[in-house]
Amino acid sequence: MHYLKFKREKIDRCNICSQIAQLTWDHVPPQGGYKVTEVEQESIIQYLTGGAKKSYTFSQNGVKYRSICGSCNNGLLGSRFDTVLNEFTTDIMLMVKTSIQLPKGIIRVKTRPGLLAKAVIGHMLSASGEYGESKFDDRFRKYVLDDSLISPEGLRIFYWIYPYSSIKIIRDVGMPKYRGSWEDFKRGIGIFSIMKYFPIGFIVSDVEKYEGLEELTQYCGSNLSDEAFIRINLHDVREEYWPEVGDDNILLGGNGLGNGVSALPRRRKKN
Numbered sequence: 001m002h003y004l005k006f007k008r009e010k011i012d013r014c015n016i017c018s019q020i021a022q023l024t025w026d027h028v029p030p031q032g033g034y035k036v037t038e039v040e041q042e043s044i045i046q047y048l049t050g051g052a053k054k055s056y057t058f059s060q061n062g063v064k065y066r067s068i069c070g071s072c073n074n075g076l077l078g079s080r081f082d083t084v085l086n087e088f089t090t091d092i093m094l095m096v097k098t099s100i101q102l103p104k105g106i107i108r109v110k111t112r113p114g115l116l117a118k119a120v121i122g123h124m125l126s127a128s129g130e131y132g133e134s135k136f137d138d139r140f141r142k143y144v145l146d147d148s149l150i151s152p153e154g155l156r157i158f159y160w161i162y163p164y165s166s167i168k169i170i171r172d173v174g175m176p177k178y179r180g181s182w183e184d185f186k187r188g189i190g191i192f193s194i195m196k197y198f199p200i201g202f203i204v205s206d207v208e209k210y211e212g213l214e215e216l217t218q219y220c221g222s223n224l225s226d227e228a229f230i231r232i233n234l235h236d237v238r239e240e241y242w243p244e245v246g247d248d249n250i251l252l253g254g255n256g257l258g259n260g261v262s263a264l265p266r267r268r269k270k271n
């Protein structure tokens with residue numbers, strides 16, 4: 001059985017700035033953009049492999065990790081990045097409710113792409129009970145901490161509508177750049193980190209494009225606070241378990257897979 005780790009020592013290394021400091025709790029998704037509920041959480045390995053005997057970890061108020069210091073949590077994510085991410089998801093929720101009948105399903109949402117990208121990557125860093133030491137952790141940290149980097153070097157951020165109540169966070173897995181058959185798989189493997197919660201999913205990867213998804217970093221201007229209207233296709237809805245599961249895919253787990261989480265609003269027994 002695989003047990004999930006949501007916290008480290010009270011004083012430990014911050015997942016973002018790498019300083020030894022008092023660690024604070026970070027919610028994924030960030031508070032303010034959605035209603036926090038009680039959740040049942042299982043490891044990504046259990047979620048992917050199934051099995052009869054399942055173990056869950058419960059949390060009263062959403063998925064959260066004690067993994068980052070106060071200054072990264074409040075000074076960086078809380079005060080600068082999360083407001084942009086939460087406004088973005090709130091705007092999409094409103095549009096999903098009011099404009100689902102648009103013939104083409106294309107909407108454009110105004111946001112600050114540079115700050116949105118930093119929020120996504122910042123929470124991918126914080127959403128781990130371990131201090132990550134992969135090549136991608138280093139790249140993620142460098143990007144989140146350096147204001148002169150408007151978009152993450154060598155990385156793309158793909159996004160799509162995710163109309164499901166589960167929360168999934170998967171870090172640093174290998175998947176074929178092209179889904180399909182073995183012939184497609186032979187065209188190469190990319191490294192993917194995935195964060196999905198209602199109403200949107202994000203993938204950060206070193207591949208140039210992926211399965212026709214919209215891509216965020218192309219909208220990053222020359223300033224962090226630049227605004228842009230980014231394109232969202234409301235009709236491009238994938239399965240809840242996409243992209244990690246599918247006959248047209250293989251998933252190669254690295255060290256990060258053990259920290260991945262799948263969470264659902266807690267089911268109440270009827271009586």
Ligand SMILES: [Zn+2]
Binds near residue numbers: 068069071
């Ligand atoms: Zn920190």
